[in-house]
């Protein structure tokens with residue numbers, strides 16, 4: 001499976017802090033590049049757009065706030081996830097940072113663990129596929145980045161609805177979902193679909209997953225719904 005590491009651009013003029021962040025974020029599975037002032041940051045973003053930017057407020061040449069504003073004005077970077085870092089912890093600064101278009105704001109000193117959690121939260125909100133790369137259950141693997149599913153190493157071809165259905169099951173293995181719950185989760189609350197439609201797609205998912213010889217991993221719970229469950233039965 002191609003492991004696609006989210007690319008984080010660190011923009012910070014304190015070299016020691018850049019190295020600390022680089023170490024911790026690499027450990028957490030991110031790919032890191034760095035820029036040391038505001039102008040370098042603008043160039044770095046053009047050269048290789050990151051998946052997320054950690055942007056220090058106090059920077060030489062161009063402040064973090066100004067970098068943030070400029071990025072927001074350009075179409076290509078208008079939605080780039082940005083977390084502002086700052087030594088100033090005042091509420092007014094927080095508001096200014098968010099006003100300039102930052103997605104989140106972390107005051108120094110911060111713990112690397114907290115920062116990693118914040119980065120994951122922002123990525124999950126903005127780019128769900130980057131926060132989690134793959135789901136696995138029994139011999140089934142879903143690559144959420146490449147949108148590929150395999151069972152026992154063999155590719156499984158799913159339609160978009162079956163893919164979302166399987167993803168929902170794999171995010172909550174063993175849990176029984178009613179048809180209504182599956183409709184809300186997979187089709188959305190605002191879409192009117194008959195409950196029977198769920199049965200149709202579950203059947204398609206089963207056929208695709210099980211082929212001729214594989215054990216059935218989807219359990220039908222009478223009068224209740226369906227669950228992903230490898231228990232033979």
Ligand code: CA
Nearest residue numbers: 013056058059
């Ligand atoms: Ca600084």
